[in-house]
Amino acid sequence: MTLREQLHLPESPTGKPVIAVPLMLGPTDKLTPFAQQLQAQKPDVVEWRADYIADDFSEAVMWQQVKAGAQAALAQKDVSAMTEAKMLAEIDQAQQEFKANWPIMNQQIIKELTGSVFETIGDFPIILTYRTQAQGGRGEMSPLEYTLFMVNALKSGYHFAAVDVEYTLAAEFRDKIMAAARAVGVPVIMSYHDLNETPDVPVYLADLAATGADIVKLAVTPHDEADVERLLLATQAAQIAQPLITISMGLLGQRSRIEGYKYGSEMTFAVLDGQPVSAPGQLTISELRAAWQAK
Numbered sequence: 001m002t003l004r005e006q007l008h009l010p011e012s013p014t015g016k017p018v019i020a021v022p023l024m025l026g027p028t029d030k031l032t033p034f035a036q037q038l039q040a041q042k043p044d045v046v047e048w049r050a051d052y053i054a055d056d057f058s059e060a061v062m063w064q065q066v067k068a069g070a071q072a073a074l075a076q077k078d079v080s081a082m083t084e085a086k087m088l089a090e091i092d093q094a095q096q097e098f099k100a101n102w103p104i105m106n107q108q109i110i111k112e113l114t115g116s117v118f119e120t121i122g123d124f125p126i127i128l129t130y131r132t133q134a135q136g137g138r139g140e141m142s143p144l145e146y147t148l149f150m151v152n153a154l155k156s157g158y159h160f161a162a163v164d165v166e167y168t169l170a171a172e173f174r175d176k177i178m179a180a181a182r183a184v185g186v187p188v189i190m191s192y193h194d195l196n197e198t199p200d201v202p203v204y205l206a207d208l209a210a211t212g213a214d215i216v217k218l219a220v221t222p223h224d225e226a227d228v229e230r231l232l233l234a235t236q237a238a239q240i241a242q243p244l245i246t247i248s249m250g251l252l253g254q255r256s257r258i259e260g261y262k263y264g265s266e267m268t269f270a271v272l273d274g275q276p277v278s279a280p281g282q283l284t285i286s287e288l289r290a291a292w293q294a295k
């Protein structure tokens with residue numbers, strides 16, 4: 001199956017790869033202007049980079065908010081030292097209750113967050129991605145929190161076009177996310193980022209494919225043009241059943257974002273005009289399309 005088939009996208013008459021636009025909005029950003037620009041620039045899919053926002057709804061952060069609220073209410077009251085001590089003990093008690101209720105609250109929060117992203121993005125298929133810091137993203141959740149976030153988002157009732165799972169996550173956690181994705185019919189992209197070099201590409205592609213994921217994504221860092229060429233040729237030569245997405249990051253690697261499809265990479269990431277990049281070397285959609293036209 002091609003990547004377009006997996007994502008239920010129409011074939012491109014010109015044989016171009018799927019264009020994915022990363023959505024990297026934080027808690028205080030507004031979704032609406034992004035949605036309007038999407039309508040104007042029409043990528044094929046949107047990648048929700050949940051690592052830019054999800055950490056702000058972690059158990060620790062939410063509890064701090066509840067506690068700060070309770071403490072502020074207490075500070076307003078003119079109470080004796082004894083009453084104050086009693087009320088502080090009550091706040092501690094409330095923390096136990098908060099902890100016990102957290103799994104349900106977490107589910108609800110993730111559902112609402114996912115819902116607001118879906119409502120605003122509307123018609124565009126959405127890929128769910130949580131990129132950890134170690135893999136070049138913002139996410140600071142523990143492996144368990146990351147796994148729960150992904151499982152809850154998949155179970156939220158909103159249907160993702162695909163879900164990105166980091167290969168560096170322990171296999172038991174990866175399998176949990178894959179099982180949740182399978183249960184709701186969402187294809188899994190197994191991804192690995194090498195932020196330092198271009199490793200032995202065939203070995204990495206084979207390892208990613210061996211996880212049983214539906215799609216394989218490898219993003220690497222070149223030191224010279226030969227590294228970019230090596231990635232492209234290894235993509236072309238790969239004997240792997242799953243669709244591939246391969247990227248050579250940074251300025252040197254831009255060629256792979258424009259021409260990778262000719263070597264078998266079925267998706268390319270580009271940003272909306274004027275938006276910050278989600279990985280080094282990304283072009284804007286307009287630059288990408290202009291580069292295609294110029295060929």
Ligand SMILES: O=C1C[C@@](O)(C(=O)O)C[C@@H](O)[C@@H]1O
Nearest residue numbers: 022129219247249269278279
């Ligand atoms: O994995 C990828 C690819 C990427 O890192 C890139 O190099 O374009 C951009 C990320 O947003 C995405 O999750």
